[in-house]
Amino acid sequence: MTDTSRSPLAPPAFPDLPAVGGVELRVARARYKDWNRCDLTFATLAEGTTVAGVLTQSKCPSPEVEWCRKALTLGQARALIVNAGNSNAFTGQRGRAAVEAIAARTAGQLGCQPSNVFVASTGVIGVPLPIDKAEAGLDAAFTAQLCDWRAAAETIGTTDTYPKGATTSAIVDGRRVTLVGIIKGSGMIAPDMATMLGFVFTDAAVEAGFLQAALAAANAPSFSCITVDGDTSTSDTVLAFATGAAGNAPLVDDDSPGADAFRAALADLCHQLAMLVVRDGEGATKLIEIAVTGAESDRSAHRVAMSIANSPLVKTAIAGGDANWGRVVMAVGKAGEPAERDRLAIRFGETQVARGGLAVEEYDEAPVAAHLAGHEVEIGVDLGLGDGRATVWACDLTHGYISINADYRS
Amino acid sequence: MTDTSRSPLAPPAFPDLPAVGGVELRVARARYKDWNRCDLTFATLAEGTTVAGVLTQSKCPSPEVEWCRKALTLGQARALIVNAGNSNAFTGQRGRAAVEAIAARTAGQLGCQPSNVFVASTGVIGVPLPIDKAEAGLDAAFTAQLCDWRAAAETIGTTDTYPKGATTSAIVDGRRVTLVGIIKGSGMIAPDMATMLGFVFTDAAVEAGFLQAALAAANAPSFSCITVDGDTSTSDTVLAFATGAAGNAPLVDDDSPGADAFRAALADLCHQLAMLVVRDGEGATKLIEIAVTGAESDRSAHRVAMSIANSPLVKTAIAGGDANWGRVVMAVGKAGEPAERDRLAIRFGETQVARGGLAVEEYDEAPVAAHLAGHEVEIGVDLGLGDGRATVWACDLTHGYISINADYRS
Structure with missing residues (x-):
């Protein structure tokens, strides 16, 4: 390891691993x-x-x-x-x-x-x-x-x-x-x-x-x-x-x-x-689990999930603890997969934030902000189209990523 | 404009624009x-x-x-x-x-x-x-x-x-x-x-x-x-x-x-x-022109160019003034388009850095470093396969992008 600053998402210790015969x-x-x-x-x-x-x-x-x-x-x-x-x-x-x-x-x-x-x-x-x-x-x-x-x-x-x-x-x-x-x-x-x-x-x-x-x-x-x-x-x-x-x-x-x-x-x-x-993603401060359901196929769900997981705007919002679910909408919309805006539902953690193409009436940002303040963030997206589902994992995009990669080789 | 820090890539002044009848x-x-x-x-x-x-x-x-x-x-x-x-x-x-x-x-x-x-x-x-x-x-x-x-x-x-x-x-x-x-x-x-x-x-x-x-x-x-x-x-x-x-x-x-x-x-x-x-990309400090030639089609060239243009590792390398052409190789390789490693040629500005699947023998990093120190960076990639070509423009990925987007909505 050349980097001495341990990821905040690291497990507490290296596990005890048994010998493997042979x-x-x-x-x-x-x-x-x-x-x-x-x-x-x-x-x-x-x-x-x-x-x-x-x-x-x-x-x-x-x-x-x-x-x-x-x-x-x-x-x-x-x-x-x-x-x-x-x-x-x-x-x-x-x-x-x-x-x-x-x-x-x-x-x-x-x-x-x-x-x-x-x-x-x-x-x-x-x-x-x-x-x-x-x-x-x-x-x-x-x-x-x-x-x-x-x-x-x-x-x-x-x-x-x-x-x-x-x-x-x-x-x-x-x-x-x-x-x-x-x-x-x-x-x-x-x-x-x-x-x-x-x-x-x-x-x-x-x-x-x-x-x-x-x-x-x-x-x-x-x-x-x-x-x-x-x-x-x-x-x-x-x-x-x-x-x-x-x-x-x-x-x-x-x-x-x-x-x-x-x-x-x-x-x-x-x-x-x-x-x-x-959990050791460069500069990561938060582990993001993205679960997409209701897609036309598992493959389609995977692509939508990856579009969210790779969006710089989603990743920076999570880094900032910002419940900016509009950026999730954006990432769904750009994925190129079947989606209907007015069937889309989005949750952060256990809190439903959008449903049927708009913010939920009773939406309270407080529990979402609390969820985003932790090290593990869940985003759930239901497309409302079929049975396809996929879960992917990503990390946030932070100043740490820029610092590591703007001067890695030199 | 809500942001008072003007992009370093901005033109010197707003142009004189004529009235348009009607x-x-x-x-x-x-x-x-x-x-x-x-x-x-x-x-x-x-x-x-x-x-x-x-x-x-x-x-x-x-x-x-x-x-x-x-x-x-x-x-x-x-x-x-x-x-x-x-x-x-x-x-x-x-x-x-x-x-x-x-x-x-x-x-x-x-x-x-x-x-x-x-x-x-x-x-x-x-x-x-x-x-x-x-x-x-x-x-x-x-x-x-x-x-x-x-x-x-x-x-x-x-x-x-x-x-x-x-x-x-x-x-x-x-x-x-x-x-x-x-x-x-x-x-x-x-x-x-x-x-x-x-x-x-x-x-x-x-x-x-x-x-x-x-x-x-x-x-x-x-x-x-x-x-x-x-x-x-x-x-x-x-x-x-x-x-x-x-x-x-x-x-x-x-x-x-x-x-x-x-x-x-x-x-x-x-x-x-x-x-x-x-030129006003969020946090941008460098304008990057990416010209891909020798692809199997113009469409294929465009996809390869966009794979480079959207690579966080390429964009952070440019931000750091790092002639890390290996990341360009990576972005070509991941584009999913026809490419042959051993036909690939890469230049930064006017300087050829790689050709035929490896670094050029006489490669001198000094002129490349000088080119990367400027506000306008050119990356040329020749795939050596056909006549397809495309040029796209992007900007670098900097701390400024993170700062702007980790706390935009709030």
């Missing part, structure tokens, strides 16, 4: 930037570990994203390397060479195929990742002491103001399986795809195809439903690794015993992780 | 807010004046927008009323009744049909325009002294930091015709439709159908190519009035003598007015 963590200093911290994370994974992933849909992805996309087709993982301080995106052949060098060196260390090594990087765009620093960092990591989840979560962070991790468990095939995730991200966070760098580890035995299906399903209502600034990274990556150390009969499809429990646990973990990211 | 201007105090300024503008238009308009595509439009949309089908205008301080949007039947009352009272004064009276309002959303104040304001306006363009331009403004007007002329049918426009707007300014409140007056004789076609054509590369915050108003309205006082043979279609000259003049005027708005 996963070993180490961190080291590659010195990608001139800073006094670890910035390379090395996770080794037991033989037989399966992997799934969801990756940015950017048309300008990093070579790491391309590498992972290709490696995911094989579904097997032995290691994860995460570089912080340099995203290596938009760096041409030199960037691709750096990823290949990292995979080759790690594969040599572990005696596996390079395609079993997954690589993710985060930081400034446009500067090739220096291979010499990466290799020196790897060598240090190979011989480092084992570390805990907190150290790994800290090491993958950049502008994050706190390390982010979560856990859950499920009973599968009569055995308790553990899931742990770590994640980083607080700016360039946007909807409609896997977002940020997030890593989920489980000791469950899960075939790669089913793990991919479960991860994609868990991604849709979690990472794809948060936004900090509507800006989509070139490097967004969420990977899930299943080591099989729990010894359950492998999950192969929805009919496998415990498949539902595993899916539910993975979805819960992804939701926890997504909330940790939006 | 147009009379008056302003008055309706006291829509508790302020010491005129807030109702009344323009009377000679008999036979034709009218055209482009209006917001918001699904939650104001009753004024609905009124104008209907009245435009008749193509005849005798008066324009503009209310500042209350947009009257999302106010149900009471809002509609206010517009009808204004049109009826004005029609009674002038002895015309209510459908010849055009009404626009700007300000807070959700509060019905008080009919008593509107009627008292109208009565004061009916008997007020004639005023000049500057007074009218000031009276239609809200958070604008300077009054906005422009003029041009053309030779039509052997006669010089004059065009004058006034406009307001600095926040809730977004692409893909008529934006803000803008009013164009000409003494040319122009049939309504041709005026509409010429205005729609002029709107596309001007008002539809600017963005301050990506937020689309419920009340955006641009109306053009042609009084015919110049005495030319009426323009009826593209084959009419002078039609090309008139179209060009109208396009020039709309461009001038659009630039005045983006």
Whole structure:
């Protein structure tokens, strides 16, 4: 973490996270930037570990994203390397060479195929990742002491103001399986795809195809439903690794015993992780939950919710504690989705503020102002058209966001 | 104007604007807010004046927008009323009744049909325009002294930091015709439709159908190519009035003598007015011109340009004078339009910074930093795919935007 001012929305402490059988963590200093911290994370994974992933849909992805996309087709993982301080995106052949060098060196260390090594990087765009620093960092990591989840979560962070991790468990095939995730991200966070760098580890035995299906399903209502600034990274990556150390009969499809429990646990973990990211939105002082109902479809509801969540005028109003519901009307109106002004209803928290195309007669702003004074704000919009619904999460837009981003790279 | 700090991008002075035959201007105090300024503008238009308009595509439009949309089908205008301080949007039947009352009272004064009276309002959303104040304001306006363009331009403004007007002329049918426009707007300014409140007056004789076609054509590369915050108003309205006082043979279609000259003049005027708005973007310190070339189509180029123009990370980088072209890559990648990372080229001002998917070898940041230190910044992006091109204009995102919008309504 380079930023010392912790988000006011941060959880009180990093949680106690259990070990996950088959996963070993180490961190080291590659010195990608001139800073006094670890910035390379090395996770080794037991033989037989399966992997799934969801990756940015950017048309300008990093070579790491391309590498992972290709490696995911094989579904097997032995290691994860995460570089912080340099995203290596938009760096041409030199960037691709750096990823290949990292995979080759790690594969040599572990005696596996390079395609079993997954690589993710985060930081400034446009500067090739220096291979010499990466290799020196790897060598240090190979011989480092084992570390805990907190150290790994800290090491993958950049502008994050706190390390982010979560856990859950499920009973599968009569055995308790553990899931742990770590994640980083607080700016360039946007909807409609896997977002940020997030890593989920489980000791469950899960075939790669089913793990991919479960991860994609868990991604849709979690990472794809948060936004900090509507800006989509070139490097967004969420990977899930299943080591099989729990010894359950492998999950192969929805009919496998415990498949539902595993899916539910993975979805819960992804939701926890997504909330940790939006709570660390750059400059955020308020977490905003936007629930849209009554849309013509769930997809339409999602788009309306994201139009609200990404509106600078809505986000600044919430920052100012201003119950300016007219800006919510504006954001609904501009979303390009089916909407009828005179059926629209809006609430802040539990208080209905508008209904049937105008302010409610008995509207009392006092409870709304009290709701907006808190750290967690709920906006509810009912379009009155159908059964479509969606919930998304965002944060407010403050002077802090400007301060962080008007002078980040320099 | 309620804001006393003038945009650093403002033109040095309000221009000298000529009278337009057939147009009379008056302003008055309706006291829509508790302020010491005129807030109702009344323009009377000679008999036979034709009218055209482009209006917001918001699904939650104001009753004024609905009124104008209907009245435009008749193509005849005798008066324009503009209310500042209350947009009257999302106010149900009471809002509609206010517009009808204004049109009826004005029609009674002038002895015309209510459908010849055009009404626009700007300000807070959700509060019905008080009919008593509107009627008292109208009565004061009916008997007020004639005023000049500057007074009218000031009276239609809200958070604008300077009054906005422009003029041009053309030779039509052997006669010089004059065009004058006034406009307001600095926040809730977004692409893909008529934006803000803008009013164009000409003494040319122009049939309504041709005026509409010429205005729609002029709107596309001007008002539809600017963005301050990506937020689309419920009340955006641009109306053009042609009084015919110049005495030319009426323009009826593209084959009419002078039609090309008139179209060009109208396009020039709309461009001038659009630039005045983006230069007064809330909190703006820099005008950003974004030119995208090499796209698969003009429409695709426009979408990529708007993705850059609306990216908070690009806008904050420009605010900070940071040549962070990686954020331009990000915004291209997220646009959802055809793009190939390894064909992408980016320039700031005249300096090429990236080409073929990576930074140029000889890249020298000094001239870029000098360019970014100015008030006018150019970003050029070539996608290397086809002949599609578009240019849009935006402003930077600063602490000023947050300050203005985190506490506007209260």
